[in-house]
Amino acid sequence: MKYENSIKFGSLSKLGFGAMRFPKKDNGEIDQQQVNAMIKAAYDAGVNYYDTAYVYGGGASEKALGEALKQFPRDSFFLADKHPFYNLKNNEQRDEFFNTSLERCGVDYFDFYLMYAVNRENAHGLLDYDMIKWADEKKKQGKIRFLGFSMHDTNDLLKELLALYDWDFVQIQYNYLDIDGEPGTAGYEELVKRNIPIIIMEPLKGGVLANIPEHLCKPFKDLGISNQEMAFRWIAGKQGIMTVLSGMSDMAQTTDNLNIFSDLKPLGEGELKAINQVRENIIGAQKVGCTGCGYCSGCPMGIDIPAAFKAWNTKAMNDRSNWISGTDIDADSISKCIACGKCASHCPQKIDIPEKLKELLAYYGK
Ligand code: SF4
Numbered sequence: 111m112k113y114e115n116s117i118k119f120g121s122l123s124k125l126g127f128g129a130m131r132f133p134k135k136d137n138g139e140i141d142q143q144q145v146n147a148m149i150k151a152a153y154d155a156g157v158n159y160y161d162t163a164y165v166y167g168g169g170a171s172e173k174a175l176g177e178a179l180k181q182f183p184r185d186s187f188f189l190a191d192k193h194p195f196y197n198l199k200n201n202e203q204r205d206e207f208f209n210t211s212l213e214r215c216g217v218d219y220f221d222f223y224l225m226y227a228v229n230r231e232n233a234h235g236l237l238d239y240d241m242i243k244w245a246d247e248k249k250k251q252g253k254i255r256f257l258g259f260s261m262h263d264t265n266d267l268l269k270e271l272l273a274l275y276d277w278d279f280v281q282i283q284y285n286y287l288d289i290d291g292e293p294g295t296a297g298y299e300e301l302v303k304r305n306i307p308i309i310i311m312e313p314l315k316g317g318v319l320a321n322i323p324e325h326l327c328k329p330f331k332d333l334g335i336s337n338q339e340m341a342f343r344w345i346a347g348k349q350g351i352m353t354v355l356s357g358m359s360d361m362a363q364t365t366d367n368l369n370i371f372s373d374l375k376p377l378g379e380g381e382l383k384a385i386n387q388v389r390e391n392i393i394g395a396q397k398v399g400c401t402g403c404g405y406c407s408g409c410p411m412g413i414d415i416p417a418a419f420k421a422w423n424t425k426a427m428n429d430r431s432n433w434i435s436g437t438d439i440d441a442d443s444i445s446k447c448i449a450c451g452k453c454a455s456h457c458p459q460k461i462d463i464p465e466k467l468k469e470l471l472a473y474y475g476k
């Protein structure tokens with residue numbers, strides 16, 4: 111694995127190990143032995159960026175990752191963690207959350223530290239609790255080396271956040287299907303223009319770009335290249351991309367990712383054409399341009415909107431088959447929608463959610 115990223119942080123691997131989908135045993139606990147082996151395989155192949163968060167698995171991810179990383183000298187990898195600032199009730203908790211993360215990971219500093227999942231609704235928490243000043247102080251104390259934030263919200267919010275501080279890096283969702291969404295290409299270009307290193311999350315759009323139905327990804331099949339490789343090469347080759355996170359959940363996936371990143375070739379003209387074709391195929395087959403960001407959560411009727419849209423898109427994309435896993439909807443719950451519009455006002459994709467839910471019910475014959 112080549113170290114291709116030498117921005118201001120040192121040599122970062124292009125592939126980052128996301129610790130949000132660790133394998134579990136039958137009893138529901140993380141399989142530490144398997145995690146140790148996966149992390150060792152990644153480390154030995156040159157992966158040196160490891161990403162967790164206070165909230166992943168209620169703290170289990172931090173503990174498992176910290177345990178696995180004990181195999182290696184602390185200064186030989188970069189550890190990223192994230193503060194759940196939106197759960198703060200008072201100033202004291204800023205340190206409590208941070209110290210808990212350090213303790214769970216078994217380290218005394220974080221290389222990369224993020225304000226986690228900032229959105230329009232929770233962003234005031236950054237100001238209410240003076241989070242940026244607090245984090246800047248941690249930088250001065252050597253507890254945080256580089257400070258950033260992660261978000262899936264609009265580009266207006268992205269610009270507002272960028273105006274608050276001289277961030278060392280920013281983490282966004284971006285992949286070849288999300289070019290027209292937000293942040294999308296416009297947000298990505300804003301960061302490149304400002305010379306801010308970018309970390310990518312959801313390069314496979316939560317698995318959608320890995321599990322493309324066969325009739326939609328034929329252009330990739332014709333080239334003999336896997337869906338995953340196309341998505342990774344599309345994003346990893348872009349200017350300003352520091353690291354691409356992949357939430358690896360077993361050894362096979364880890365090995366596959368390592369193979370792809372061990373020889374990251376730039377996309378040729380034919381491959382770019384194939385990606386454009388597959389994008390069009392997916393968009394044409396999908397029923398709704400939902401990215402699954404979850405900003406519409408909190409429906410007063412308890413409707414799980416992203417889950418319903420994901421099931422609908424999966425069903426529509428696979429329409430040739432009789433039954434495909436993950437396509438069931440909770441029609442009783444969805445039919446309780448009172449069209450209050452609370453959800454739609456938060457949707458960065460500007461989806462008319464109540465209207466789309468009606469269409470969805472009709473599609474399912476409900
Ligand atoms: S419009 Fe429907 S789905 Fe959206 S918040 Fe209101 S009740 Fe829930």
Ligand code: SF4
Binds near residue numbers: 399405415461
């Ligand atoms: S409907 Fe909109 S806000 Fe809700 S998950 Fe989808 S894209 Fe996000």
